[in-house]
Amino acid sequence: xxxxxxxxxxxxxxxxxxxxxxxxxxxxxxxxxxxxxxxxxxxxxxxxxxxxxxxxxxxxxxxxxxxxxxxxxxxxxxxxxxxxxxxxxxxxxxxxxxxxxxxxxxxxxxxxxxxxxxxxxxxxxxxxxxxxxxxxxxxxxxxxxxxxxxxxxxxxxxxxxxxxxxxxxxxxxxxxxxxxxxxxxxxxxxxxxxxxxxxxxxxxxxxxxxxxxxxxxxxxxxxxxxxxxxxxxxxxxxxxxxxxxxxxxxxxxxxxxxxxxxxxxxxxxxxxxxxxxxxxxxxxxxxxxxxxxxxxxxxxxxxxxxxxxxxxxxxxxxxxxxxxxxxxxxxxxxxxxxxxxxxxxxxxxxxxxxxxxxxxxxxxxxxxxxxxxxxxxxxxxxxxxxxxxxxxxxxxxxxxxxxxxxxxxxxxxxxxxxxxxxxxxxxxxxxxxxxxxxxxxxxxxxxxxxxxxxxxxxxxxxxxxxxxxxxxxxxxxxxxxxxxxxxxxxxxxxxxxxxxxxxxxxxxxxxxxxxxxxxxxxxxxxxxxxxxxxxxxxxxxxxxxxxxxxxxxxxxxxxxxxxxxxxxxxxxxxxxxxxxxxxxxxxxxxxxxxxxxxxxxxxxxxxxxxxxxxxxxxxxxxxxxxxxxxxxxxxxxxxxxxxxxxxxxxxxxxxxxxxxxxxxxxxxxxxxxxxx
Ligand code: 6R9
Numbered sequence: 128x129x130x131x132x133x134x135x136x137x138x139x140x141x142x143x144x145x146x147x148x149x150x151x152x153x154x155x156x157x158x159x160x161x162x163x164x165x166x167x168x169x170x171x172x173x174x175x176x177x178x179x180x181x182x183x184x185x186x187x188x189x190x191x192x193x194x195x196x197x198x199x200x201x202x203x204x205x206x207x208x209x210x211x212x213x214x215x216x217x218x219x220x221x222x223x224x225x226x227x228x229x230x231x232x233x234x235x236x237x238x239x240x241x242x243x244x245x246x247x248x249x250x251x252x253x254x255x256x257x258x259x260x261x262x263x264x265x266x267x268x269x270x271x272x273x274x275x276x277x278x279x280x281x282x283x284x285x286x287x288x289x290x291x292x293x294x295x296x297x298x299x300x301x302x303x304x305x306x307x308x309x310x311x312x313x314x315x316x317x318x319x320x321x322x323x324x325x326x327x328x329x330x331x332x333x334x335x336x337x338x339x340x341x342x343x344x345x346x347x348x349x350x351x352x353x354x355x356x357x358x359x360x361x362x363x364x365x366x367x368x369x370x371x372x373x374x375x376x377x378x379x380x381x382x383x384x385x386x387x388x389x390x391x392x393x394x395x396x397x398x399x400x401x402x403x404x405x406x407x408x409x410x411x412x413x414x415x416x417x418x419x420x421x422x423x424x425x426x427x428x429x430x431x432x433x434x435x436x437x438x439x440x441x442x443x444x445x446x447x448x449x450x451x452x453x454x455x456x457x458x459x460x461x462x463x464x465x466x467x468x469x470x471x472x473x474x475x476x477x478x479x480x481x482x483x484x485x486x487x488x489x490x491x492x493x494x495x496x497x498x499x500x501x502x503x504x505x506x507x508x509x510x511x512x513x514x515x516x517x518x519x520x521x522x523x524x525x526x527x528x529x530x531x532x533x534x535x536x537x538x539x540x541x542x543x544x545x546x547x548x549x550x551x552x553x554x555x556x557x558x559x560x561x562x563x564x565x566x567x568x569x570x571x572x573x574x575x576x577x578x579x580x581x582x583x584x585x586x587x588x589x590x591x592x593x594x595x596x597x598x599x600x601x602x603x604x605x606x607x608x609x610x611x612x613x614x615x616x617x618x619x620x621x622x623x624x625x626x627x628x629x630x631x632x633x634x635x636x637x638x639x640x641x642x643x644x645x646x647x648x649x650x651x652x653x654x655x656x657x658x659x660x661x662x663x664x665x666x667x668x669x670x671x672x673x674x675x676x677x678x679x680x681x682x683x684x685x686x687x688x689x690x691x692x693x694x695x696x697x698x699x700x701x702x703x704x705x706x707x708x709x710x711x712x713x714x715x716x717x718x719x720x721x722x723x724x725x726x727x728x729x730x731x732x733x734x735x736x737x738x739x740x741x742x743x744x745x746x747x748x749x750x751x752x753x754x755x756x757x758x759x760x761x762x763x764x765x766x767x768x769x770x771x772x773x774x775x776x777x778x779x780x781x782x783x784x785x786x787x788x789x790x791x792x793x794x795x796x797x798x799x800x801x802x803x
Pocket of ligand 1: 419466467541542543544545546567568569570571572573593654655656668670671
């Protein structure tokens with residue numbers, strides 16, 4: 128391993144205290160190129176970790192179940208203490224802490240208010256037009272109690288499903304916590320989804336109530352959400368009531384309200400009793416369903432339960448980010464409609480009593496520096512985002528972060544996809560000033576909380592690796608035949624149950640077993656990702672199993688080839704897929720976006736091929752390079768390679784409705800036709 132502290136790199140960073148970004152651009156590029164050779168980064172020299180993790184590791188290694196029991200007693204407040212920890216008598220249907228009782232909203236709110244922290248800000252909310260609203264723990268508790276009573280008055284009972292379709296406003300948190308308070312099961316749908324996707328998710332989960340908004344805004348444009356919801360969901364038989372939040376900057380006069388069915392959120396709260404004591408619920412009471420984003424056809428209703436899920440979110444949020452609720456200002460830029468938002472905007476931070484930033488808008492509106500403006504304004508210390516967002520920032524250029532003082536940052540995180548080393552290094556240097564450990568957190572909707580990740584400041588990091596499993600997590604690799612892989616590439620599995628694991632797929636136990644536990648038996652969770660394990664025991668997530676390309680019998684990962692392409696200085700973003708090839712079985716097609724909106728040419732194409740050959744080998748050279756202005760992405764920012772595979776193979780395009788911008792595919796299809 129190479130010992131590497133922040134200082135030499137930090138010297139070259141364009142930032143508030145460094146040279147102006149324009150002048151430094153060349154040297155930044157050179158620094159990044161140079162650092163690509165560095166394999167491993169020790170925790171930055173000046174970083175002082177606040178939580179002890181070595182003790183965790185030792186305890187977890189000795190007895191993982193006892194480790195979880197200790198954490199559950201230490202981190203959660205129970206109405207009835209559990210005596211039973213893990214029940215593994217019927218795998219894969221595990222239960223945790225099953226005879227204990229607690230209320231999740233009380234763990235997130237009441238216990239902090241009771242301890243005198245009611246005036247602490249839970250969320251510094253920032254609206255898209257610059258509005259500011261500080262919401263305290265006491266505020267959240269008051270609204271949550273009223274909404275819980277309001278839901279009860281509408282006939283919602285424990286176990287009923289409540290749909291939530293809201294933008295990034297504090298009411299979305301209140302809605303989730305009010306459900307948890309009375310034991311209703313929430314089903315949040317990402318606010319950027321089309322109402323037809325909401326309909327499907329409400330229908331399959333038999334939602335009785337939907338909490339939505341009159342209208343939403345995005346980069347200055349307005350969407351008539353309630354009217355669209357009426358048009359799509361008006362005839363759903365199970366859906367009895369619709370609660371409508373008055374969104375920021377909306378004009379309520381234009382909103383259609385059906386008497387007897389629709390009710391305004393604020394009027395429901397005003398009419399409700401302010402006191403709603405938290406109901407103690409069994410640890411395994413269902414907490415929420417979350418439909419996972421569709422790389423396969425039919426969405427999966429992933430079901431999480433109360434105590435185990437909350438323990439996973441609370442524990443990892445503290446341990447991974449080294450979070451100190453008394454001093455940190457934490458910001459996760461995800462949307463609440465994804466698992467990252469559930470675990471690391473709502474439940475983990477609130478259970479820990481943290482102060483967070485919540486931002487309604489886009490990262491490039493009103494200008495490309497808005498995120499960094501917010502970091503500076505609130506003195507954000509811990510920032511958690513996705514690699515795709517970092518690559519957008521790279522495309523926009525270092526001059527935007529350079530406008531702001533980012534010196535408050537102490538920990539940076541990423542999630543959602545493998546991060547290519549160049550993006551990692553850019554994040555490290557340009558955003559983190561070389562001082563902040565980066566935690567590349569691997570996990571899934573199904574896992575509920577982070578399973579493989581560095582612990583900030585305690586784990587040496589390698590750009591592109593999620594490093595090691597967290598304490599008490601048994602991640603391993605298997606061959607196709609189920610043999611253990613100790614070094615090299617294999618199928619990622621988790622061999623011991625953990626508290627925040629999904630319990631089933633909603634009303635579909637059979638599909639749950641079939642999807643995750645049929646390949647290697649009922650006690651081995653098959654993740655669906657391939658990974659590489661290096662000689663230091665570090666995991667390198669390669670990607671979904673279906674994203675592996677086989678060229679002439681050699682396995683190549685789309686992520687690996689993409690990473691190589693993106694490492695070229697002219698490239699902003701790339702997506703690689705396989706196309707059928709007579710000679711080699713499969714051939715590599717690369718869709719490439721260049722920096723600075725540059726158009727591609729033959730010389731650049733030749734350079735890129737050579738570059739990939741140099742970094743991985745001739746075999747990995749793309750057979751075809753298609754220049755793209757933008758790539759097709761889901762609303763959560765994942766590149767939809769399925770569509771690129773279809774277009775590359777000349778097949779009919781499948782469903783494009785889940786794309787953030789469906790028009791992107793038409794442009795790409797045209798380019799493909801023009802690119803032999
Ligand atoms: C949290 C989340 C899960 C899939 C997962 C994997 C990919 C997530 C990653 C990562 C490499 C990371 N993924 N984190 N790949 N490195 N740090 O994203 O959940 O939306 O369910 O996606 O995302 O392929 O299997 P979800």
